[in-house]
Amino acid sequence: DAGVIQSPRHEVTEMGQEVTLRCKPISGHDYLFWYRQTMMRGLELLIYFNNNVPIDDSGMPEDRFSAKMPNASFSTLKIQPSEPRDSAVYFCASSLAGSYEQYFGPGTRLTVT
């Protein structure tokens, strides 16, 4: 299995621009998680899906952030408009129902200037 796939791996954008991060979970996994990692705040859960349905979005920082999962093999995290404080590494992870084991993708390093 290819594991969790994320794209792009690096993104540099200017403040005010729209950013879209993409994730393909491990085939057959029922859960998909979006995390943000910074030195100051550590690893934060933003939102997670079960069978393509958002279950908990309480970690989404504000309305500028949105996430979708149109099908079992694809999810997006969008930031619009982006701000310098959004600079972080964004990880996607997936897991199989009942196992709890989350497998992380390689991450997207976002820099907003």
Next chain:
Amino acid sequence: GENVEQHPSTLSVQEGDSAVIKCTYSDSASNYFPWYKQELGKRPQLIIDIRSNVGEKKDQRIAVTLNKTAKHFSLHITETQPEDSAVYFCAATSSYNTDKLIFGTGTRLQVFP
């Protein structure tokens, strides 16, 4: 609220010595406790986990112990090697959303040759 505390935040050991990282959790209903290792610039990777019906689990040089009464669990690395240098995260499941992991703040382990 749900919380996982992790100590110490940094740990330096000599190659060959043992390293111990401790975590406490607040929710007595938590039932799954994984440990992740994150090397610099890489994704978090699951290295060992334990479920609430087990008190100890070992895999070669790493072991995890769980004390449900005290609500704490620990990672033990014996015969440390320079390649063990990384940031280690503990986590616990949330009783509110059992598929969600609450992560600790991480321990930066440095193993000096």
